[in-house]
Amino acid sequence: MxxxxxxxxxxxxxxxxxxxxxxxxxxxxxxxxxxxxxxxxxxxxxxxxxxxxxxxxxxxxxxxxxxxxxxxxxxxxxxxxxxxxxxxxxxxxxxxFKLEVLQSELETFINTPREPGANLDAVVAFSGGKDSAAALYWAKKKLNLEVVAVLVQNGFIPEQVINNGRKLCDKLGVELVVLNIELAPFVKEMMDQNFTNGYPCYKCGEMFHKEIQKYCGKNGINRVILGRNWWRWIEPEVRSVRWVKDEASGLNMQFFSLPFALQLTEKDVFKILDDIDWKTVKIHGNSTNCVIPGLVEYSIYQRLGYHPELNLLSREVIAGFLNKEEAKAQLADIKDNTEILRKMVNNKLQEIKSNQSE
Structure with missing residues (x-):
């Protein structure tokens, strides 16, 4: 072109x-x-x-x-x-894009040996949503990897989601570890600037990856499975894995987007979940685990003129995870939850302040 x-x-x-x-x-x-x-x-x-x-x-x-x-x-x-x-x-x-690159990365990931003394093959970055649930199932039952599911609670993941995820982990015979981060102060800062200085989900993703990396370093685990449905790199070639050097432990870690490497579609994911009789918790917004996307969408839409998750959904369309019409449908229902967001963030900040004073 x-x-x-x-x-x-x-x-x-x-x-x-x-x-x-x-x-x-x-x-x-x-x-x-x-x-x-x-x-x-x-x-x-x-x-x-x-x-x-x-x-x-x-x-x-x-x-x-x-x-x-x-x-x-x-x-x-x-x-x-x-x-x-x-x-x-x-x-x-x-x-x-070259399919053989993804196949080679999958083979490398599966055949990477454990670190000396490690008891597990990989961490599954488990959000409690549909995509990471499918990735957890595939890693455990299809790839026969010994894994632990690590969920990072940002303060906006309902307990119902965590309990629902725990049921899946029990069914699969996988331990669920819950780590905690405080996202509310960053959401408040962004909200006060009408989100011109950041998007909460991006900040959460950054904090989430750091916590997962820290956990892996402490436990000598060199592989991380993500439920991400699009590329880790697009240049100079499309890749499903990102290698990270953890300075604290010295480990070279693979952060691997398993559904993308397998070229699963959203229909494939839903079929997997149907087959194991597991359903996600119903949450408004482009998320099946966290309430934040559905709470901030209106404010950001008013500023941009388009849905803040358009970027993510477009990448999933490009990668073949879902089609354009399905993506548009997911972004069509925009609700003004500004007051709910403000009250929730203020309550979270009060909780943090109270916990710090104890």
Whole structure:
């Protein structure tokens, strides 16, 4: 997919670089949810809209131009649409995806030996939601790995979800370990800034990974299984694993997106859960374990003009986990839970303060 222009090839150098070259969204250095939408971010967004207009002949300044494959469109700062109708994320994925790479990573993960003295093969980062539940089942019953399920409680995962997850772990013969983090102070800070300085789920993901890594380091476990349904890396080739060097323990750890490596679809996940007669807890928002996405969606939608989970759902569509229509349906029901969010965060902060004073 290249920029179509009328200048002779010898004069290509006269065109701005952003028109001459294709690039992935990750090279734009501006987030999909506009947390860093500064002057540079606005310039990148403008360039991508101009590039889309020239590539497609459609004016994104009048109406957003949407990718023909996924949900990404020109409202997202790091996205442009090519002349074939595909966005630059789809373009990058298509160019760099090789199934044999994922198969090789799966084989490496399975055959990686335990660390000396370790009693387990891997940690399953278990959220209590559908995707990590399917990953836990597959790791234990299909791959025959000895695993522990580690759930990181951020303060916004209902006890019903944890109890429901414990039932699954008991059924599979897997220990459930619950770790705790305090997300509420960060949510309060973001809420006070109308989420222009961050998105709670991204911060939670960062804290979650650190806790899992710390747990693995203390217990000598070098593999982590995630329920993630899209890539860990998309450049220079699509990969399902991220290697992490834990400085405290010296371990080289694999954080492995098992459903993506297996190329499971959402229908596959639901079939797995149906087969073992396990259902997730009903929660509003694009989550089956945490209430935060459903509590912040309205405020962020009002600021952006699109759902904050559009970025995640688009990646799942690109990876083939679900189709575009299914993704749109999941983002269609937006509720104003601002007051519930405010009360819940204030209550959590009071609990933290009370616990610190004891």
């Amino acid at each position: 290249k920029f179509n222009y009328s200048l002779p090839n010898t004069l290509n150098f006269l065109l701005p670089k952003f028109l001459r070259e294709d690039y992935s969204p990750y090279k734009c250095n501006v987030s999909a949810n506009r947390e860093n939408y500064n002057l540079q971010g606005r310039r990148i967004h403008l360039q991508n809209m101009i590039k889309t207009w020239i590539n497609t002949g459609k004016n994104p300044f009048i109406k957003p131009v949407e990718c023909k494959n996924c949900l990404f469109d020109t409202r997202i700062p790091n996205i442009y649409i090519g002349s074939d109708g595909l966005c630059n994320m789809c373009m990058t994925y298509k160019k760099n």
